Structures are given as C-alpha cells and as structure tokens.
Amino acid sequence: MRKFVRLFLYFSLWLALSLGAVLLNIINVDWSHNSFVKGIVVVIFLSVIQCSVLEITVQAIATLIMGRKCNEAEKAPADQLTVVLNYNLLATSKEHIDECFETMYKGYMDNLGPNVSAVLVSATNDEELKKYELEKRNAYKNIIYKELYNEGLAFSMRNYESIDPIRLNNVWQMYVHINPTVFIREHLHNICDKYVREFMVLHRVSRVLRKCGQYQDLMLLSEGNYEAYTYCDTEYYGKSARPYGQPLFHASDDVINIFERKFDYTLVLDADNGLPSGSVSELIQIAAAHPDRAIIQPAIKLRCKPDDTIFMHLQCIQQALYEPIANAVMAVFGQSRFFGKALIRNRAYIDNVIGTKDKLIERVLVDVLNHDAFVAAILKPLYVREVFLLEEPCYNYITWNIREMRRNRGEILLAMHSWPNTFGRIMRFLQRIIQGPSFNKTKVRTPSTLDFVSFYLAHLELRRMLMKPLLLLYIYIHCSVSLHYSYYSIIIVVFLVVVFPNLVTCSMKNYKGMLLETIVSISQFTPEAVVGTVRIFLSWMDHVVGTNESIPQRAVEDKIKLSNPFVSSLKHLWGYSLYALVQVIAVCLYFQTANPIVFMFWFVFLLPLYSGFTSLSSKLKRVGRPEEKNVNNIESVVIQLPNTSTERTKLMISTLTDISFKFNQCFSKCYKSKDVAEGGSKESI
Incomplete structure (x- = not known):
C-alpha cells in the first residue's frame, strides 16, 4: 500500500507540473503574430518536450521528500552460501590484462573466505593474449600462496596485527584451536593451496550474447552443463546461433574445478570493477535476508587517481551529485535497474531467464547490446546503496561518447522488441531492404510481460536518450516562433535540467563541486543536445545497415593517450x-x-x-600508456584516491x-x- 501511495504521488506530481507547463505555453505564445494552427503546433511540441524534461524535476523533488538517505537493507547470516566473483574480459592488449588481473587479485584477497571463488571469464580472441592471461593467472597464484603462507606463519605466532582483518576473521580464526606446530606442519600448505585453486581463468568458446553469455555459461557450467544447449536454434537466431553441444569453455583444470560446484550466487563484474574490502560478505548477508530477490544491485561509485584527467574528475563529481537522486528513485519504486554489475542468484536466474534442456526460456535477445534492461525487468533487482562497487570513469569526452553510442544502440534494440508491431516492424523492413541477403532475422524465444513499474524503469535510459534531440528541437523552435518571454522559457528548462537537481543534492561538503559541475553542464547543454542527436542517428544507422562490431573503447583510449x-x-x-x-x-x-x-x-x-x-x-x-607493473612487486602497489x-x-x-x-x-x-x-x-x- 505504501508503494502504491508513493507511485501515485510521483506520477500525480509529474502530471500536475506537465499541465502547468501546457498552460504557461498557451499564455506565452504571441497569438497576434502567429497563426492559430502554428500556435497550436508550437504549444504541443513545447509541452511534449517540457513534460519529458519534468521527469528530472520530479525525481529531484522526490529526493527532497524522501531524504538523501534511504533505509539500509536487512541482513541475515549467510555462512553456507557460496559465491563466485565473475570478472569478464575481452582483452585488446597486455596492459588491459594486467589491469584486470590486478583488480581481480585485490578484489579476491580483500574478500577472501571459505565460500568465495574468483573466475575470470575471457572472450579474448588472440592466442598470444590468451597465453598471457594464463601466465598472469599462474603468477598471481604464486603471489596469493606466498601472501597467505606468510600470514599463516604470523597467525601461528599470534601476530594478528600483521594479518589483514578480513582474512583474519574469515580464514584464520577457524584454526585458532589448533596447536601452532601442528597447524604449520599439517594444515598451512593445504589451506594456502585451497585458496590458490579458487583463483581461476576460463576461456569461452562462443561469443553468443557477449558479456551476458559469459556469465550465463559460467552459471550453466557450475550447474553441471559442460556443453551448450542455449541459443542453438537457427529458427529463432539464424546465423547468430551456436552449434548444439559445443563446449562452453576450452578444457582446463579450472573448468573441472567449476563443473558441478552449484554456486549459490554469481557476482558479475567488469574487468575494471573494484571490490571494497568486506563488500562481498555484506552483499551475501543482504541476499540471505531477501531470498525473494534474484538480483542484489549495489551502488556504483566512480574512482580516479589524483593525476587522472580533468574529465575523469568531473565525472566523479557528477556521479557523487546524482547518487542521492538515484537512491530516492529506487526507494520510490521499490526496485532497481540492473547496471550489468550485481550479485545474481544462480538458480533463480536459470529458472526465469535461461531455462533447462527440456524447457528452454531464453528471454534475453541473442543480438542484445543492452541486456541489463531485460534482466532487470524480469528479476526486479533490490538496490543496495550502502554497498558499492568501484569503477573507473571514461578517460575523456571522446571515449565517453563512444560508450554512450554503444548504449544508444542497445536502447534502440530494446525499443524494437518493446514495440515490435510499430517501431520494430519499421526497423526490420529497413534492415531487410538495405542489408539484403546478409540480413539475419532473429526473434526472442520467450517474450517478457512487464508490469508498469518494470516497464517504466526499463525505458528510463531510452527516455533520457530521446531527450537530446527534443532539447535540440526546443532550441530551434524558439527561433522560429514569436513568444512573449522567449528567453525565460529556455532559461527555465536549463534550470530544471541542470541547476535544480544539483541544488537538491548540494551540501556544505560538496557545494564547490556542485558549482563547478553546474557551470560545466550549462556550457555543455547545447553541445550534448547536438552530439546526442548525432549519436542516436548513427546508432540507428548501425542497426539498419547491420554494423555489428563497434570500436572498442579501450583501443580508442590507448590511441588517444599516445597523441x-x-x-x-x-x-x-x-x-x-x-x-x-x-x-x-x-x-x-x-x-x-x-x-x-x-x-x-x-x-x-x-x-x-x-x-x-x-x-x-x-x-x-x-x-600516456600505463607502464607494465612487475607482478612480483604487486604487494607494494598502492593507489591513492x-x-x-x-x-x-x-x-x-x-x-x-x-x-x-x-x-x-x-x-x-x-x-x-x-x-x-x-x-x-x-x-x-
């Protein structure tokens, strides 16, 4: 009932503000210098644009009402639940592999426990890079063994101060009752070897579903499926289907180690996602207290070093300012979007999204670029603000634009399947005409029926994407029509889109950052409207022409750093x-x-x-290009943030x-x- 009241107030406020905007537009039009038909058209266009912009205003007001902090999620004991830290990688260089392994190593060691494993699922094509990944895995295994062995010796001498607190509590305290001599002679090697074997690398055979397929295949391998049975039907997926019975991963000892382990949860991560110390344990405890939620979505915080680019620092400030609004929106709707990095309950995901050999479901599109919206709409994630993952911001505006282009392509594909009889039919017709024989018609095996809240959240990014051409149109309309207060109207829109949300989240601690971010956002209001419109057009063209391969963001970053x-x-x-x-x-x-x-x-x-x-x-x-770090000295690497x-x-x-x-x-x-x-x-x- 409380959720219904929150939703009613949220959309009632949006409707009231929208009606107010329509009324003000009618008053603002200079009817003596505009024809009646032109005036009506202008009022309709301006009202539609302003109503879309008012969504941001309503979210900011909701933040004021809900407060900047929401209630923390409940926790429960989770000693028996197992979790695998799933890092996903498509490497383009050795430096990329180095950074991924450094992140994976730190995340694993800072959250070490008897029920925690770490697996890098690699979709790298280059054979030399694949070998390099295995070399790095072996090197880090040696580091892990050495570090744990030294901690074990310190533990046997009761020198607790030199042991990491998380590992002291999760690992070593279980052996406090054992005689130190017996512990060193009979147990220490086996303990170190056990945790070393849980640091793994799997090389995926297929590229179906991209990242989404990487963690799906990992779940299936954990459940005891070595060969592929999903996304193999050419009737549904055409040339995108993979052979039935194809191995999920190239054979290795790590594949055998994962096979039939039946992990309870998979923490899906990108190659650059950092895990704060102890965060995995907190997520598992929250998951144990909410067994009805298949996805526990932690917050995402951007991190950057003092000598990173100005653009990266600006993104960190912007993300910190927007975070309270995101918290409030998730609290109003009682569920979250899926950011592509979250804790997923394996059994629930398989039962609702993938299916079994006897009963396939396959709800995610085979050509999906933005799988997050589909998964979130089906499994209704629980947003957890008190636990967060770390992520590096884009290097500069160019690489940020490339990332947004990829997201726009995903949103267009989502729109095609959300409205198959209108937008989807038009797109398929254009694809068939332009691509000719190379056109690959695909369809989803099990369409998803979404409730109102899930549908609204699933298309949140789509509405923000479409706001860019609407704002550009809004600018042009002001030049072609006579208004009583032409300047005031556009000033109010800029205030509602840029200034007001920042004022809502402003405090004595961040007011300087708010002022800086506001100035930058105002200066980028028109450029982003123009660039965003071009992004949508190019993304649309990619789908129509059939361009499946996008420029890797990492490759562009490496080029830019050297010029x-x-x-x-x-x-x-x-x-x-x-x-x-x-x-x-x-x-x-x-x-x-x-x-x-x-x-x-x-x-x-x-x-x-x-x-x-x-x-x-x-x-x-x-x-410039990051220098290759000596893996043997990884313990001495300290990142000051x-x-x-x-x-x-x-x-x-x-x-x-x-x-x-x-x-x-x-x-x-x-x-x-x-x-x-x-x-x-x-x-x-």
Whole structure:
C-alpha cells in the first residue's frame, strides 16, 4: 500500500507540473503574430518536450521528500552460501590484462573466505593474449600462496596485527584451536593451496550474447552443463546461433574445478570493477535476508587517481551529485535497474531467464547490446546503496561518447522488441531492404510481460536518450516562433535540467563541486543536445545497415593517450565545430540581430577545445600508456584516491587555477609526436 501511495504521488506530481507547463505555453505564445494552427503546433511540441524534461524535476523533488538517505537493507547470516566473483574480459592488449588481473587479485584477497571463488571469464580472441592471461593467472597464484603462507606463519605466532582483518576473521580464526606446530606442519600448505585453486581463468568458446553469455555459461557450467544447449536454434537466431553441444569453455583444470560446484550466487563484474574490502560478505548477508530477490544491485561509485584527467574528475563529481537522486528513485519504486554489475542468484536466474534442456526460456535477445534492461525487468533487482562497487570513469569526452553510442544502440534494440508491431516492424523492413541477403532475422524465444513499474524503469535510459534531440528541437523552435518571454522559457528548462537537481543534492561538503559541475553542464547543454542527436542517428544507422562490431573503447583510449589531446579531439569532433559555425552564420544572416541561439552554438563550436582541455592530466602532464607493473612487486602497489568529494573538488579547483597560468606551456609540451615521446607512429583513430 505504501508503494502504491508513493507511485501515485510521483506520477500525480509529474502530471500536475506537465499541465502547468501546457498552460504557461498557451499564455506565452504571441497569438497576434502567429497563426492559430502554428500556435497550436508550437504549444504541443513545447509541452511534449517540457513534460519529458519534468521527469528530472520530479525525481529531484522526490529526493527532497524522501531524504538523501534511504533505509539500509536487512541482513541475515549467510555462512553456507557460496559465491563466485565473475570478472569478464575481452582483452585488446597486455596492459588491459594486467589491469584486470590486478583488480581481480585485490578484489579476491580483500574478500577472501571459505565460500568465495574468483573466475575470470575471457572472450579474448588472440592466442598470444590468451597465453598471457594464463601466465598472469599462474603468477598471481604464486603471489596469493606466498601472501597467505606468510600470514599463516604470523597467525601461528599470534601476530594478528600483521594479518589483514578480513582474512583474519574469515580464514584464520577457524584454526585458532589448533596447536601452532601442528597447524604449520599439517594444515598451512593445504589451506594456502585451497585458496590458490579458487583463483581461476576460463576461456569461452562462443561469443553468443557477449558479456551476458559469459556469465550465463559460467552459471550453466557450475550447474553441471559442460556443453551448450542455449541459443542453438537457427529458427529463432539464424546465423547468430551456436552449434548444439559445443563446449562452453576450452578444457582446463579450472573448468573441472567449476563443473558441478552449484554456486549459490554469481557476482558479475567488469574487468575494471573494484571490490571494497568486506563488500562481498555484506552483499551475501543482504541476499540471505531477501531470498525473494534474484538480483542484489549495489551502488556504483566512480574512482580516479589524483593525476587522472580533468574529465575523469568531473565525472566523479557528477556521479557523487546524482547518487542521492538515484537512491530516492529506487526507494520510490521499490526496485532497481540492473547496471550489468550485481550479485545474481544462480538458480533463480536459470529458472526465469535461461531455462533447462527440456524447457528452454531464453528471454534475453541473442543480438542484445543492452541486456541489463531485460534482466532487470524480469528479476526486479533490490538496490543496495550502502554497498558499492568501484569503477573507473571514461578517460575523456571522446571515449565517453563512444560508450554512450554503444548504449544508444542497445536502447534502440530494446525499443524494437518493446514495440515490435510499430517501431520494430519499421526497423526490420529497413534492415531487410538495405542489408539484403546478409540480413539475419532473429526473434526472442520467450517474450517478457512487464508490469508498469518494470516497464517504466526499463525505458528510463531510452527516455533520457530521446531527450537530446527534443532539447535540440526546443532550441530551434524558439527561433522560429514569436513568444512573449522567449528567453525565460529556455532559461527555465536549463534550470530544471541542470541547476535544480544539483541544488537538491548540494551540501556544505560538496557545494564547490556542485558549482563547478553546474557551470560545466550549462556550457555543455547545447553541445550534448547536438552530439546526442548525432549519436542516436548513427546508432540507428548501425542497426539498419547491420554494423555489428563497434570500436572498442579501450583501443580508442590507448590511441588517444599516445597523441596530442587537442589534435586528437579535433580529428574526432571537427564536424561539430563546422556545423556550429554554419548555424551561427545562418542565424545571423536570417535574424540580422543578436539571438540566444548564436551564444548557445558557440559552445558547440568550442567542443574540440573542451574535449582536449579536459583530456589533460589534473597534474598538467599528458597521461600516456600505463607502464607494465612487475607482478612480483604487486604487494607494494598502492593507489591513492581522493577520499571525499571535497578533496576531489579542491583538487579540481587548484588544477584549473594552475592550468590557467600554464596552459601555453602545457600545450607545447603535449604537442609531440609519438615518435619522440613513445618511439612509435603518431596515428590516431
């Protein structure tokens, strides 16, 4: 009942604000200078755009009402529940593998326990990189054995201060009753060997379902299925189907170790996801207290080092400001979206999403790019704000744009299957005409019927994506129609989209970061509307033409790190500057007077400069390719992170101040070819 009341108030407020916007639009239109038909069309367009924008306003108001903190999830004993930490990797370089293993090693050791295993599921194609992954696994196994053996010796001497507190409680305390001599002679080696064997690597045979297929196959292997039986039917999946009976993974001792283990939970992670110490135990205890929830979704927090790029620090500030709004929205609806990284109950997932050999379900689309929305809509995740995963932000604006492009493609595919008889039919018709014989018609075996809340949350990102062309249209409408208060209208929209949500989450601790993020967001209001519209068009074209392979974000990052950030940004974004220049000239010639659109489109013209500027390191050094770390000295590697948003803000402000004085010097130093700086060619994507 309380949930129904929350939903009623939420959508009633949205409706009331929308009706108010319609009324104000009717009053604002100058009916003496516009025809009746044109005025009605303008009112309809403006109202639709403003109603979509008001969703952000309603969420901010909900945050004010609900409070910035929500109730913590209940916990229960979970000593018997088993969990596998599933890291997923598609490596493009050895450096990528190094970083993944470092993250996996730290996450495993910081959450070590008798019921915890760590598995890297690799979809890497290159045979040399596959061998390198196995070499890194063996190297880290040696490190784990050495570290645990030294801790075991310290434990036998009751030197508890030198032992990690988590491992002391989860591992060593079970042997406190054993005589130290007997413990060292008869137990220590077996204990170390046991935990070493739980650090594994599996090489997947197929690429079906991409990342979603990686953890699905891991679950099936754990349940005792060595050969594939899912997504093998060509009637449903065409050329995307894999052979029935194909091995799920290449044979190895690690495959045998996983086979028929029947893990209770799988913690799905990306290669760069960090696990804070003790977070796995907290998630399992929350899962034990909520056996009706198949997914426990922890919060995601961005992390960056002091010398990371300005853009990365800006993303961290933005994420910290948005987090209270996300908490409030999840509390209002009583369930969460699935972020692709969460704790999943294996049995529930198999029973509801995958199915068995005798009764296949296969709810996730075989060509899915955004599997998160499908899984969330079916399993209704529980959002847990007090436990979080760490994630690195995008390196700069260009790589962020590539990531958003991939998400847009996923949202378009989701829309095709959500409205199969309208948008889906149109898209399939265009694909069939343009792709010709190469067109691969696919369909889902078991369509999902979603309730209202699940449908609303599943399309949350789709609505935000469509807001970009709507805002661009909103800007153009103001130039073509006579309004009594033309400036006020667009100022109010910017305030509701950018300023008001930040004010809601502002406090004495983060007000500096709020001011900085607000200024940047206002300056990027028009550029993001333009770039977002182009992203949607290109994503739509990819689906129509049948472009299945996207540019790996990591490969682009590696290229950009080795080139001048301003030159690289100009190569990627010069088209937007040209577009803005044409728009400014056209507006000036047409109106022959100052117009707000001229000012707004100058920010689009300066987009390459913004991208290059924010690609600079916060310590005024061009960030190059990460040096390969010596795996034998991994214990000495310490990453110092800003602990609070205040520290990150101070770092940003001091950096921007320093850059204002040293910009010319920095630019000249950055503008070096790869031949000089790194000993290679100066190519960029």
